[in-house]
Amino acid sequence: MDHDSLLQALRKAVQELMPQVDGVIALRRVGQGVAAHLYQAGDDLSDLTLEPSFPLPTSVRLIQARYPDKTFGVVVRGCDERQLIELAKRRQINLDRLRLIGVACSAQDAEFCQCDLPFPQQLSIGEQVEGVPQDFLDEFLAKPRQERLEFWKHAFSKCLKCYGCRNICPECFCKECVLEESLWVKSGTVPPPFPMFHLIRAMHTVGKCISCGECERTCPADIPLTVLYKLLRRDVERTFGYHAGANPDEAPLMDSTIFLADMDLLRPS
Amino acid sequence: MEYRNVSSVCTYCGVGCGLFLEVLDGQVTGTYPDPSHPVSEGHLCVKGWNAAGFVHHADRLKTPLIRKGDALVEATWDDALDVTAKALTRIRDASGPDALGFLCSAKATNEANYLFQKLARAIIGTNNVDHCARL
Amino acid sequence: MSSPEPTERPVYQPKIIGFLCNWCSYAGADLAGTSRIQYSPNIRVVRVRCSGRVSIELVLKTFHEGADGILVLGCHIGDCHYIDGNHRTSKRIPMLRQLLDYAGIEPERLRLEWVSAAEGDRFARIVNEFTEEIRRLGPIKQVMVT
Numbered sequence: 001m002d003h004d005s006l007l008q009a010l011r012k013a014v015q016e017l018m019p020q021v022d023g024v025i026a027l028r029r030v031g032q033g034v035a036a037h038l039y040q041a042g043d044d045l046s047d048l049t050l051e052p053s054f055p056l057p058t059s060v061r062l063i064q065a066r067y068p069d070k071t072f073g074v075v076v077r078g079c080d081e082r083q084l085i086e087l088a089k090r091r092q093i094n095l096d097r098l099r100l101i102g103v104a105c106s107a108q109d110a111e112f113c114q115c116d117l118p119f120p121q122q123l124s125i126g127e128q129v130e131g132v133p134q135d136f137l138d139e140f141l142a143k144p145r146q147e148r149l150e151f152w153k154h155a156f157s158k159c160l161k162c163y164g165c166r167n168i169c170p171e172c173f174c175k176e177c178v179l180e181e182s183l184w185v186k187s188g189t190v191p192p193p194f195p196m197f198h199l200i201r202a203m204h205t206v207g208k209c210i211s212c213g214e215c216e217r218t219c220p221a222d223i224p225l226t227v228l229y230k231l232l233r234r235d236v237e238r239t240f241g242y243h244a245g246a247n248p249d250e251a252p253l254m255d256s257t258i259f260l261a262d263m264d265l266l267r268p269s
Numbered sequence: 270m271e272y273r274n275v276s277s278v279c280t281y282c283g284v285g286c287g288l289f290l291e292v293l294d295g296q297v298t299g300t301y302p303d304p305s306h307p308v309s310e311g312h313l314c315v316k317g318w319n320a321a322g323f324v325h326h327a328d329r330l331k332t333p334l335i336r337k338g339d340a341l342v343e344a345t346w347d348d349a350l351d352v353t354a355k356a357l358t359r360i361r362d363a364s365g366p367d368a369l370g371f372l373c374s375a376k377a378t379n380e381a382n383y384l385f386q387k388l389a390r391a392i393i394g395t396n397n398v399d400h401c402a403r404l
Numbered sequence: 405m406s407s408p409e410p411t412e413r414p415v416y417q418p419k420i421i422g423f424l425c426n427w428c429s430y431a432g433a434d435l436a437g438t439s440r441i442q443y444s445p446n447i448r449v450v451r452v453r454c455s456g457r458v459s460i461e462l463v464l465k466t467f468h469e470g471a472d473g474i475l476v477l478g479c480h481i482g483d484c485h486y487i488d489g490n491h492r493t494s495k496r497i498p499m500l501r502q503l504l505d506y507a508g509i510e511p512e513r514l515r516l517e518w519v520s521a522a523e524g525d526r527f528a529r530i531v532n533e534f535t536e537e538i539r540r541l542g543p544i545k546q547v548m549v550t
Contacts, residue, residue, distance in 0.1 A: 023270065033305035035274030035289045053304050053311075059291075063272050066293060070270075141506075149508025149547065162315045164302070184461045194548065195464055199507060203460040206499050218302050220312035231506050235499065254495055257488040 001126055003050075003106065009125050010075065011045045013101050017073045021099055024073035025060055027051060038063060038072075050075070052109040055214050057083040057170035061093050073099045079113075079212040081120035082245020083170045086208050089252045092173050104128050113213045114226065121246070137234065140227055152228075156198050158221035159191040165215035165225055166201065171208040178204075198228075205229045207236055207253030210245045270294065274301065281316040282375040282402075288313060290321055297324045357393065366394035374401045418472040418538040420447040422531070423462075425455045427485040428520050429477035435524030443528035444535035447475065454478070455516075456489030460500055463514060468548060473513045473538035475531070480518040490518070509547050512537055 001009075014024050018041050028037035029047040036059035039045060057080055063072065076084065081102060088095040102119070104126030110118035116131035143151065166172045166179060178200060179185050185197045192198070209229050216225045236242050242253045251257075274289035279300075287306025291299045300321050304311030313320075323329055333349035334341040344352075360368050371389035373382040386398045424430040430451050436443060452458060455478025466474055476497055484490040493516060501511035515534055519527050 025272070030274055030289065031276035031303070031305065033276065033289070033303045035301060036272070037274065038270070038272035040270070054301070059272065062293060062298065067270060145505070145508050145510070147508070148506065152507050160314060162313065163318060164313060167318050168302070178461055184465060193468065195507060195509070196468055199464055199503060200461055202503055203500060217304065218311055218313070220314065228506060232499065232503060235502050240495070254492065257491045
């Protein structure tokens with residue numbers, strides 16, 4: 001299905017859903033870019049679009065917090081659906097008041113995001129394409145330990161502490177963020193001293209991150225954050241069998257009483 | 270009920286990074302970077318991420334203020350400019366032009382900054398011209 | 405007059421920080437003490453209410469401040485005074501060890517063990533083993549940027 005046909009089908013689906021909901025949250029062409037928008041009955045949908053950009057679930061959370069009693073349609077890509085499910089587990093959004101229209105991303109978009117799962121479980125529009133192989137993870141692991149350390153020290157030395165990675169992440173919703181505590185991350189110095197900030201952030205993504213890649217794309221210092229976060233996500237999947245965003249009825253991994261029966265599984269080789 | 274993102278430019282420095290101002294029911298609630306912007310390419314610095322913070326801030330100035338005794342009193346632009354012009358003249362006449370310093374701004378246009386340094390150099394007569402980044 | 409003995413190079417003394425939970429492992433350490441069981445003096449014990457209280461920020465900061473090794477000791481699964489505090493620890497510490505490995509820091513510097521109030525000898529054994537392992541790994545300053 002080419003992109004134009006996909007957009008046509010998508011707009012049609014949104015039009016059909018509109019009478020059943022109070023509005024539909026989707027991506028809209030804004031200038032040369034795209035951003036989330038709340039379409040309501042009677043709105044022109046010709047600028048409703050789909051691109052591999054923008055942390056849509058954050059907008060959903062904001063709108064739902066303001067209007068908890070309304071029901072909204074949401075156009076979700078694979079990443080959006082998984083993030084919404086993880087947010088729902090943490091009571092940040094209410095899935096019962098959302099009607100999801102699942103859309104598959106194109107192979108081109110999957111490549112752009114380096115996405116390994118470019119479609120939602122509830123897929124209505126578009127065809128599933130294969131995820132992008134994540135070979136770079138094993139390439140990184142082939143480096144000896146000292147080289148890995150130098151790699152990260154160098155990468156993190158460029159950090160401006162703009163908090164972009166945290167700000168853009170839909171899973172980061174804490175009102176008081178530990179990264180702003182001078183007890184942990186020394187204030188007034190840039191880059192933040194290794195390993196504070198970056199390793200704290202990496203650990204906080206565990207069990208929540210679905211690798212949308214927005215953090216890395218917004219980093220002004222081109223720090224390859226997804227290498228670290230994807231390595232951790234892979235461990236979470238292999239060791240605990242936990243796939244973030246897969247099952248809304250599954251308790252969040254790190255904050256629950258699922259017990260890892262065999263700790264030896266994680267002894268480093 | 271209204272939620273939208275408006276394409277805009279950060280006001281904090283001379284780079285002018287593209288961003289979206291997030292608007293919920295008429296209130297600016299935050300910013301997002303704009304990957305399509307040719308200059309910023311989807312990046313923002315810490316100021317850009319917080320660029321919307323002043324819009325609805327309680328402390329935001331709505332009128333010029335003139336200090337009268339210990340208090341800052343609301344005034345008109347005409348009055349504020351009169352007071353400022355008189356004070357600058359008084360200081361220049363009493364202590365010389367170099368008693369005054371002029372700090373221009375990344376938030377202003379090139380044209381405004383040009384006129385500003387003209388004011389400093391040609392009208393007041395000092396070379397004490399610098400920039401807000403030095404504050 | 406005989407030539408002086410060659411001066412011995414001082415043995416490197418690692419700094420070990422131990423986070424011990426109040427109800428089980430701290431009591432176990434106490435038992436080691438009252439039983440006069442010898443164990444390496446390199447460990448500095450910090451008593452916490454539960455091993456689940458040991459956050460990742462706390463561990464990373466402790467390394468950042470110069471701890472060469474961190475030992476987190478808690479109750480056995482099922483014995484936690486707060487029911488499931490140690491369940492959190494059981495996932496958090498192994499994941500943090502993985503992260504250390506990816507970041508190029510030896511994951512062996514962080515160790516999690518369950519020690520009950522009755523296991524004084526086990527406490528001593530773990531401390532001795534861990535101290536020697538850290539002695540072998542060397543100071544963390546070789547690894548960390550301060």
